[in-house]
Amino acid sequence: MMTRQPFILTLIDGKGRIFLGILVAVTVLVAASNLMLPPTSALHVPTYAVSLMGKYLCYALLAVALDLVWGYCGILSLGHGAFFALGGYAMGMYLMRQIGTRGVYGNPVLPDFMVFLNWQELPWYWYGFSSFPFAMLMVVLVPGLLAFVFGWLAFRSRVTGVYLSIITQAMTFALLLAFFRNDMGFGGNNGLTDFKDLLGFNIQAQGMRVTLFSVSALALALGYLVARVMVTSTYGKVLIAIRDAESRARFLGYRVEHYKLLAFTVSAMMAGIAGALYVPQVGIINPQEFAPANSIEAVIWVAVGGRGTLVGAALGAVVVNFAKTWLTGALPEIWLFALGALFVVVTLYMPKGILGLFQTFTRRRRADDGVAGTPVPQPAAE
């Protein structure tokens, strides 16, 4: 008989400890190196690289959110980019309102693109976005509400598998088309950009960049912990149960749609936060973020890292995006070949991703030492 572990050890397992440890270390070292070392030092991390890493961390949070629904509940969402983008737009709207009279047209209320379109007043849905707390509330509420309504409809009528994937893709595609329209009031094709301040501090300033990077790291850590709380509780066991045998869970009396809906909504909120942190670091949000290709790319991050592990998702996001930055710089024509090949190779030969390879390796070693490994959740083949 096994004795029950303390809660905190169940919550943060070995992988989690390594992950959080590395995350904290990297954040502290990068921030310190950027702020304290002179630019001439070989160990100095330039500010642009800090923002780039901040971007990766936002992607990692998106991947963790996606893994929560895909890895643990079998919901392959091809529309998580939409939640990410909606969070980004909410943040972008706040940043637009902070520009004030510093825009090209100097209008104190209307963003430049509205002046350009000859709009006379602010649309009602822009009200309140000059307030930071309100905007932050919207960052989680808007994606959460969309996910809730969409999920409520889809899970209640038991749309599953590829059908669900296809309609999530249709959802983000519809939003892409909608946000391209000028009359939507979100800047159309060009989106929202030319940001100046965040909470009164210059968004370009070095200190602000490091702060955003650190906040991204913190958000990733918190997102990871929230997801861990969910998946290590009985709730998470039910999620996995639903993934493995949905009808069995139903006949045991579980309202499958409620479980899925909660996970989907929380996941969408996390994606929204990731998007909100992403926007000030890249300086723009435009409808292209809704492109179905982006959402599918996020899925491959999760697959590359190892689905159903959370840590793997974050790892995959960072690894793939680092490769993307490097390859699109060094050999731009190779990038799509590499990304395409990654999709094929990972699905064919690495169903458990990098972390899976790693675990096979360590388990084999442990077996050699005569220690039985603890069973890990094995994502069932879909």
Next chain:
Amino acid sequence: MLNTTLTSALLYLDGVNVTFDGFRALNNLSLALAPNEMRAIIGPNGAGKTTMMDVITGKTRPDEGDVMFGGTVDLTKLDEAAIAELGIGRKFQKPTVFESHTVADNIRLALKGERGPWSALFGARNHIADENIDKVLEKVRLIEHRERPAADLSHGQKQWLEIAMLLAQDPKLLLVDEPVAGMTDAETEETARLLREIAQDHTVIVVEHDMAFVRDLDCKVTVLHEGSVLAEGSIDTVSANERVIEVYLGR
């Protein structure tokens, strides 16, 4: 035909019809089960056995007819989860357990209690006593496999685990679909013993093809054919029935 009245029956089906694209899966099916009765359902392929289970558990809605539980509850108005909470458990034809979970966790998820996501996240679900799990596992003799992932169990062990999950659910009515398909003779005997034990304080419906096993169960038998009841009675009575021999048993 019905020798049990609506009020005293635990499960009562009357005039149930189900049609798929013109094909009549259930044709005016009527059936009644008394509390703590065990009933074996036999019949050729396509006789409507699985569809009947689908109707009782809320997976399929009948086109017409009544399905009453405990004399007062209309099952046709409820979904699977609600029906499960009422106390109806179902074992599938193909053993369906949560393969990624340990045997203990499979039982943990099946144990009676709050089923909502909030209680699963923060509530009592997280503090289910190991003793309750052990009790159930001892009954199906899986206690030594407690911490193994369900995926590692043999086919027969999975069948038992699924039955154990039903027991943990503590339902009033158990629907068991072909529990011994693919089992060895020893396993089959063991399963019959298990079901008889369960039937002492539960109402059980067993769908099975294996006539020896049905005989082992030693209970009333209903023969389905083309979506309605062809014959009902003890195994010896139905085995002697001309029509049953013609459509099912063969001469």
Next chain:
Amino acid sequence: MSSMIRLLSLLGILVAAVVQPALAQDAKATFATLATDNYADIEKGIGAIAESGAPTAEAVLNALGDNRLLYRPSDKALFYKDASGAFHDAATGAVVTPAPTGLKPVRLNNRVRRAVEAAVGTLTLMSPEAAKRRQAAEAVFRSRDAATLPALAKAIAAERDDGVKQALRQAQAAIFLTADGIADSDRIAAVDIVAARGDQDARSMLIQVAGRGSPVLKLAAETAIEAIDRRLAIAATVQNIWYGLSLGSVLLLAAIGLAITFGVMGIINMAHGEMVMIGAYTTFVVQEICRTRFPGLFDWSLPVALPLAFLVAGGVGALIERLVIRHLYGRPLETLLATWGISLILQQAVRSIFGPTNREVGAPSYMSGAFDVMGVTITYGRLWIVIFSLFVFLGLIAVLKLTPFGLRMRAVTQNRRMASAMGIRTPRVDMLAFALGSGIAGIAGVALSQIDNVSPNLGQSYIIDSFMVVVFGGVGNLWGTFVSALTLGVANKFLEPYAGAVLGKILLLVFLILFIQKRPRGLFALKGRSVEA
């Protein structure tokens, strides 16, 4: 040169009938009237030039209309630039070298533009080409310049072509309706003639008439407007249906291959759009070879491209099935991801080979041109695509229902183990079926290359639509796909006038998302136990 002479002699006839013959040396003085900044003078000058009969009159007037006419303020000399940028003397048409300096453009406003149009119209009313004469009549119809009435009367008398004669009469009637001092009886007759056009131009003209004519004329005009409205409403509906069917057939072409791979085999092929793209590029390559080696056979490029596209796309499909999809049967979500990766590779491959920009795919003679039915313009290109999509659809149905391969394929779909037990080589059938779906996408690409940009992104624009069509129609049901494609096409076109193209599309996507909630298995779903497992 000979065309110049012919034009000159024709102009001579026309001008002799309308105005006093002008002397050649007066031409320079006449043209000088345009060398001014005063719009009223320019307008007068246009009339004078049209009447002058100068051989360069048409060239000069056209140049004025296109902003290519310039003058030298110092001596009021007039020049026009031709398409190559060379300067011509307005009076003689001779090329002036070196290019004159200190020129100012002759300015244009809308009145001047209309005057130019009318004057050019008059000049060409007697052109030997019927199409030109018709164009001229249309120009007069729009300008309604009363000064052209005598020329019109002459032209009507001389006209032999019925269609052109009608156009001329309509132009004349339009002038009757708008000019001053025309008898009411003439105007009422003119109402009927204009009303017979039955289009928006006629309608707006009649509304003007109804606003200010005598009571009788007003009544006639109002009756005519009502009749036109009815006709326009019908024409609009017919047009919407036609555009809808045309869009629907494009959707059908794009989706029909998917209906095989996804609908029948259950494979999520995200690279389906790239099979369409491969077909389109095959067409491009065939046309390039035609252009460089056999220019005379250009019209044959499409018939040649069709089987080639089928083979190329089908071959690529077979390869994909062999190398990737085979290992993922029963894992639809993994298939989705892997084929998405393949689609990225194919896109980038095409981009590397053919470049990232649009490639020009030409239309053979039978694909260009158009005709009118009930006020709806039908282009031959669209018509052929509608016919072609029906042909492909019926062909596919025939293959599935009538050939041994179709029988085997249906057997494998329905019960793989049983089919295998009966000696059907199921892996081979899978490969061929996937190749068939891909090949059909390839020939869809040949057709779509005629109406869409042939670029590496071609496939991406069709993939979501195609999935929607298949899912809406009901998976595993080819007729469902057919009905679904046409319904969605027509619905889209009927939504467009109210919601705009983009919003219409968004509405349709939202509708489909909601529809899948209600009927997860599509319009014509197969019901029963077997598909619910």
